[in-house]
Amino acid sequence: MIRLSPQRVMASQTASTFGVARSNKVASRQELPRFSGLTGNNAHSLGERLLRHFDFREAGVSHVNQIQIIYASCILWRLIAANERRKASPSKSWNEIRESALRDSLGYAFWFFGTPLLQRAYLQMATRNNPDLRKALIQRNPDAKDFSTLKGILKAINPLTSLNIPTSEQVKDQMEQALHDLRQTGARSTDKEFLTTEQYYKELMKHRNLATGLGLFSTILLLGIGINFLNFYLTQKNVERRNTAQHKPLFPSLPSLPKLSNPFSPPTPQQIAPSFQYPVMPLTPPVA
Amino acid sequence: MGRLKSGLLGSNGGMPDCDVMEASPVHFYSPNPVLTRKAAPHPPRFQGAGEAISSVVGAIDSNRLIELMVSDGIGFVLPRSTMALSIRGADDGRETFLREFFGLVGNVLLAGWAGNTMLKMLGNSVNPYNPHGIPGNAWISAENMGAFQKLYNKALASSSGHEEARRNFIQYVLGGLESGDRDFSIESRLASLKKLGEQQPEQRKALGQMLETTYGKEEARKHLETYQQLLKAGNLQGLQDKLKARWGKLSKDSQGQLALYFNHKKPGDITIKGINRFDEQAEQLLREQERSLTEEASQSRLSPEAFRQKAFARQRLSLSISELNHHEEAFTKAADHEALIRGLTGTVNLRDGDELLCKNQSRRTMLKQMKHFLEQFVDRATHAVEKEHPQIRDWGKKQALIQRKLYAKSSAGWRKLIPNLQDGLVTAAMKSKTAYTWVPIGFSIAAAGAFTFYNMYLTTKKHGGKIFFPGEGVPPVEGTKPLNNSPFSIGPQASKLPSTSIYRNFGNFPGFPQLRNSNGGIIA
Numbered sequence: 001m002i003r004l005s006p007q008r009v010m011a012s013q014t015a016s017t018f019g020v021a022r023s024n025k026v027a028s029r030q031e032l033p034r035f036s037g038l039t040g041n042n043a044h045s046l047g048e049r050l051l052r053h054f055d056f057r058e059a060g061v062s063h064v065n066q067i068q069i070i071y072a073s074c075i076l077w078r079l080i081a082a083n084e085r086r087k088a089s090p091s092k093s094w095n096e097i098r099e100s101a102l103r104d105s106l107g108y109a110f111w112f113f114g115t116p117l118l119q120r121a122y123l124q125m126a127t128r129n130n131p132d133l134r135k136a137l138i139q140r141n142p143d144a145k146d147f148s149t150l151k152g153i154l155k156a157i158n159p160l161t162s163l164n165i166p167t168s169e170q171v172k173d174q175m176e177q178a179l180h181d182l183r184q185t186g187a188r189s190t191d192k193e194f195l196t197t198e199q200y201y202k203e204l205m206k207h208r209n210l211a212t213g214l215g216l217f218s219t220i221l222l223l224g225i226g227i228n229f230l231n232f233y234l235t236q237k238n239v240e241r242r243n244t245a246q247h248k249p250l251f252p253s254l255p256s257l258p259k260l261s262n263p264f265s266p267p268t269p270q271q272i273a274p275s276f277q278y279p280v281m282p283l284t285p286p287v288a
Numbered sequence: 289m290g291r292l293k294s295g296l297l298g299s300n301g302g303m304p305d306c307d308v309m310e311a312s313p314v315h316f317y318s319p320n321p322v323l324t325r326k327a328a329p330h331p332p333r334f335q336g337a338g339e340a341i342s343s344v345v346g347a348i349d350s351n352r353l354i355e356l357m358v359s360d361g362i363g364f365v366l367p368r369s370t371m372a373l374s375i376r377g378a379d380d381g382r383e384t385f386l387r388e389f390f391g392l393v394g395n396v397l398l399a400g401w402a403g404n405t406m407l408k409m410l411g412n413s414v415n416p417y418n419p420h421g422i423p424g425n426a427w428i429s430a431e432n433m434g435a436f437q438k439l440y441n442k443a444l445a446s447s448s449g450h451e452e453a454r455r456n457f458i459q460y461v462l463g464g465l466e467s468g469d470r471d472f473s474i475e476s477r478l479a480s481l482k483k484l485g486e487q488q489p490e491q492r493k494a495l496g497q498m499l500e501t502t503y504g505k506e507e508a509r510k511h512l513e514t515y516q517q518l519l520k521a522g523n524l525q526g527l528q529d530k531l532k533a534r535w536g537k538l539s540k541d542s543q544g545q546l547a548l549y550f551n552h553k554k555p556g557d558i559t560i561k562g563i564n565r566f567d568e569q570a571e572q573l574l575r576e577q578e579r580s581l582t583e584e585a586s587q588s589r590l591s592p593e594a595f596r597q598k599a600f601a602r603q604r605l606s607l608s609i610s611e612l613n614h615h616e617e618a619f620t621k622a623a624d625h626e627a628l629i630r631g632l633t634g635t636v637n638l639r640d641g642d643e644l645l646c647k648n649q650s651r652r653t654m655l656k657q658m659k660h661f662l663e664q665f666v667d668r669a670t671h672a673v674e675k676e677h678p679q680i681r682d683w684g685k686k687q688a689l690i691q692r693k694l695y696a697k698s699s700a701g702w703r704k705l706i707p708n709l710q711d712g713l714v715t716a717a718m719k720s721k722t723a724y725t726w727v728p729i730g731f732s733i734a735a736a737g738a739f740t741f742y743n744m745y746l747t748t749k750k751h752g753g754k755i756f757f758p759g760e761g762v763p764p765v766e767g768t769k770p771l772n773n774s775p776f777s778i779g780p781q782a783s784k785l786p787s788t789s790i791y792r793n794f795g796n797f798p799g800f801p802q803l804r805n806s807n808g809g810i811i812a
Contacts, residue, residue, distance in 0.1 A: 047722075052430045055725050058653055059427035060404030061353065062396060066729055071395045074736040078387070081740045088755045096757040107364065132483075136476035166469040168349045173633035174473045178480055180629045181501055185493040193490040197480045204476060209342035212349050216359055224367030232375060232759075239760050 068112060075104040095238055099231045107223050113160065115215035120163050122211045136204055139164050168208050175201035244272060353396065360392045372759075379747050379758035386746075390739045394732055402728035410720070412609065414601045417723070419709045420716055421601035423608045425616075426660040429653075430721055435638050435645035436461070436661045437695075437714060442640070444687050450670045453687075454563065457666070458550050461638065461658055462543040465627075468635035468648055470536030478524050495519055501631050502534050504541035535631075542630035549623045549655075550662055566611070566663065567671040570603040597709070608664065619659065624652045665713050669693035 057063050082096040120138065127134040144162035146152030155161045166174075178197055187194045269276040348358050365388040373381025410417050411424015418424075428436070436457075443456035467473055477498065484491040495515060499508040518526045538546065552563060574581065574596075585595040628651070636654055638646040646654070673689045680686055698710035707716035748755050756763055 048430075051721060051725055052434070054729060055430040055721065056400075056403055056427065056728075057429045057431075057650070059407055059425055060400050062398075062400040062403075066399050066732075067356070067395055070399060070729065070732045070736065071391075073733045074391065074395060074740075077733075077737040077740045080737075081744055082757075084741075085744055085755060085757060089757065091756065091760065093757065093760060095760055099759060111359075132479040136472050136479060139471055139475075164471075166472045167635065168346060169634040170467075170469040170472065171476075172346075173628060174469070174476050176628060177473075177501075177631060177633070178477055181497045182494060184500075185490075185497045187490070187493075193484050193494065196483050200480045200483050201476070205346065206338055206342040209345040209349065210338060212355075213341045213345040216345070216348075216363065219359055219363040220367060224363045225371065228368060228371045228375075232371075235759050 071108060071111075075100075075108060078104060091242075093238070093242070095235045099235060103223075103227050103231060106227060110219060110223055115219065116160055118215050118218055119211040120159050120165060122214050123165055123207060124163075126207050126210070132200075133204060133207065137165060137207055165211075166208070168205070168212060171201070171204050171208050175205065241272065353400075356396045357392065360396060364388050365392055376759055377762065379750070379762055383743055383747060383758060386743045387740070390736070390743075394736050394739065398735060399728040399732045402731045403724060406724055406727060412605075414598060414605060417707065417720060419601075419707055419711075420713055421605035422664050422713065422717055423605055423612060425612050426608065426664050428657045428660050428717070430718070430725075431646050432638075432649065432654065432657050433661070433714065433718065435640075436658065438645065439464070439640060440661075440666060440694075441691070444690065448683055450674075450686070450690065451563075454662070454666060454670075455547070455551075458547045458658075458662075459543060460640070462538055462546055464639045464645070465538060465632060465636045465651075465654065466639060467536035467631070467633040468637055469633055470532075473633055474528055474531060474535045478528055481519075482524065491519070492516060501542075501629075502531065502539060504539035506541075507539070536633070538627070538630055538632065546623065546626055546630065549619065549626070550659060563662075563667050564671045566604050566607050567668060567675075569607055570600055573603050574599060594709075604668075616656070620652060620656045623655045623659075627651055627655060665694060665717075669713060 054065055054069065055063075056066075078100045079097060082100050086092060086094060086097060123138045127137055141162050141164050144152075144156045147156060175198070178201060179194065182194055182197060183189075269278075348355055365385070368388050369381055369385035372384035407424030407427070411422070414421040439460040440453070440457045443453045443460055447453040447456050481491060481494055481498070484494060496508070496512060499511055499515060502508070503511060515527060515530070518530070552565070581596075581599055585592050588595055590598065632651050634651055635648050636651045637644060638649065638654065669690050672693055673686055677686070677689060680689070692712065694712045694714045696710065696712040697715045698708060703710065705719065705722070707719040711719065747758055751762070754763055
């Protein structure tokens with residue numbers, strides 16, 4: 001190890017902390033180990049910021065931030081693979097890409113944003129007549145009141161940032177603390193004051209858990225089942241339309257009509273069958 | 289709505305009124321729990337559908353990973369693959385199942401597994417990527433590391449010896465912790481205090497205990513009078529405003545109690561041996577093996593000093609690992625419970641004055657990682673300085689040397705990225721974090737891509753090289769070869785699904801368009 005006088009150590013440390021470049025002379029005279037300064041908190045380099053965002057909070061347990069980026073790239077891979085298959089398949093159909101885009105992007109949005117929104121909505125509704133429960137379960141964020149900047153306005157109108165709710169774990173801990181304090185005063189678990197307090201906190205827990213349950217239930221209903229009906233229906237319609245238009249068997253397929261299989265612009269009847277005409281209404285109603 | 293609500297959440301859950309039935313002697317010896325419910329000292333566990341759902345969800349919700357897995361498994365994997373299998377047939381069923389199942393494993397778990405594997409491979413030995421021999425399980429997240437570093441530097445500057453610096457550091461961290469849900473917690477506690485209103489002595493006692501937890505015993509006595517007057521006047525808002533300054537933080541008493549854990553005076557006899565216990569034990573062991581080590585050193589290519597350093601690091605690492613394996617759980621549990629009953633809830637923020645250093649950290653993780661920081665970094669650096677420079681008495685010089693042990697950074701060439709012996713302990717740990725973070729994430733992303741393509745390749749292979757999207761229906765095969773409809777076998781020889789399979793009948797949803805092939809036949 002290279003010996004270094006403490007004074008110089010302090011000097012270089014202070015210099016790097018305050019962002020002052022050390023003179024080249026010192027660096028060239030001797031290859032000194034330099035100091036990282038305050039690596040974690042004061043550092044603002046992109047690498048450090050990304051590291052702090054995506055780091056494991058506990059060893060070997062994925063963090064939500066990591067899951068977000070992995071899930072997003074997984075969706076991207078699915079779209080890329082679907083596109084490869086579209087190009088290689090004889091039908092050149094966009095059905096799979098549309099299905100994947102709908103299903104996965106909705107899944108992502110719902111998983112990370114929809115469920116918290118639903119929970120807030122449920123807690124707003126469920127506690128609207130009960131002020132004792134309400135303030136303990138849902139509160140306006142005191143920081144989200146700045147209407148002077150665009151960022152502040154967005155923060156204030158977004159329910160995810162402007163409304164705070166506690167987690168189930170926090171409610172559980174609040175209950176444990178309250179009951180522990182009561183036990184310290186000499187109350188036993190069969191005393192009336194103990195039961196009253198316990199009942200109040202159980203009410204809180206019930207609402208918080210029901211909010212979570214509602215999120216789970218709506219995930220199953222919308223993303224597990226509902227989205228399938230939509231996707232299957234759209235694809236089926238698309239395949240039927242293509243078969244009608246071509247008057248040919250679907251497989252092995254001949255060049256398809258790319259316009260027809262674009263999910264976002266449904267074709268006009270004339271595109272499908274050029275000889276198609278809308279039926280003309282008779283001028284006088286038919287006499288019964 | 290009212291009726292629905294009372295049915296769903298009502299207090300008696302739609303049960304018949306018990307008073308009437310209890311009066312009847314016929315039912316007196318009945319073991320029916322409904323009848324004995326009123327006499328029981330505890331309130332009943334299940335009071336209706338709402339309570340039942342709540343308890344199930346509560347069990348799921350207790351663990352974040354389990355919650356994600358359940359919502360993914362029940363919400364995505366099961367319904368999607370069942371519907372795809374029953375309506376669109378075997379090919380799309382298999383593709384959907386594999387895709388969603390990989391989504392569950394790959395998105396939620398794989399990164400954690402990969403990270404754990406890396407830590408086991410690199411963190412259990414002294415190797416080029418772990419030159420100081422810091423155990424992988426003594427993990428400190430980058431955010432916490434930054435915060436601890438900042439507070440330790442502050443403690444170094446404000447003290448006159450390393451023991452005092454250590455004490456100050458512990459005090460800064462414990463004093464800076466606050467519950468993430470202070471506002472909610474204070475509201476709920478005051479509401480529950482209000483509920484005790486009819487029984488005046490109980491309410492006053494509860495308030496007294498609440499103050500004692502918040503302020504500590506001595507200080508609580510000074511404030512008790514004021515608070516009791518506010519409570520007597522029914523001024524809950526005033527109570528709340530006055531309490532807010534101190535609520536959700538550890539009182540001075542509590543900080544002292546919790547600090548005992550980090551000074552190795554608790555729990556029991558586990559950690560009584562002093563703060564430099566790993567270093568001292570490792571040195572003791574090295575002294576015992578001195579003869580054999582000298583022989584080894586003469587044979588190795590390393591210089592005697594470097595060899596000694598490496599042997600010390602190895603010895604210390606194995607001691608720390610065995611401590612982590614045996615006592616970490618008990619320590620964390622005890623310290624965590626102590627923090628809970630002294631007023632910190634599950635999620636905590638760490639503040640230095642007004643500055644917010646960490647937000648929404650788990651209380652348990654925070655305490656555990658603080659212990660790691662003290663054991664693996666602070667104590668080690670201090671001990672090394674004491675050992676290497678016993679002649680230095682000046683605290684300013686010592687302080688600089690301790691900082692050097694912790695934060696020195698070698699940045700010449702390739703050493704910029706890879707940790708090495710020239711680096712301080714903290715710097716080396718931060719450098720190694722780069723790989724520990726990005727390799728698992730990159731691996732998971734690459735695995736997701738590979739698996740997606742492989743999943744499609746399976747379908748293609750099964751159909752003799754035909755490329756198609758199975759959601760549109762299976763193309764008719766030229767010639768007479770039968771189609772293979774079994775969802776998990778590859779190759780055209782496998783048998784078809786039997787026509788009695790339940791999946792055939794699930795396809796007939798009313799009003800749902802059947803999949804038809806080009807000849808008008810229904811595709812199973």
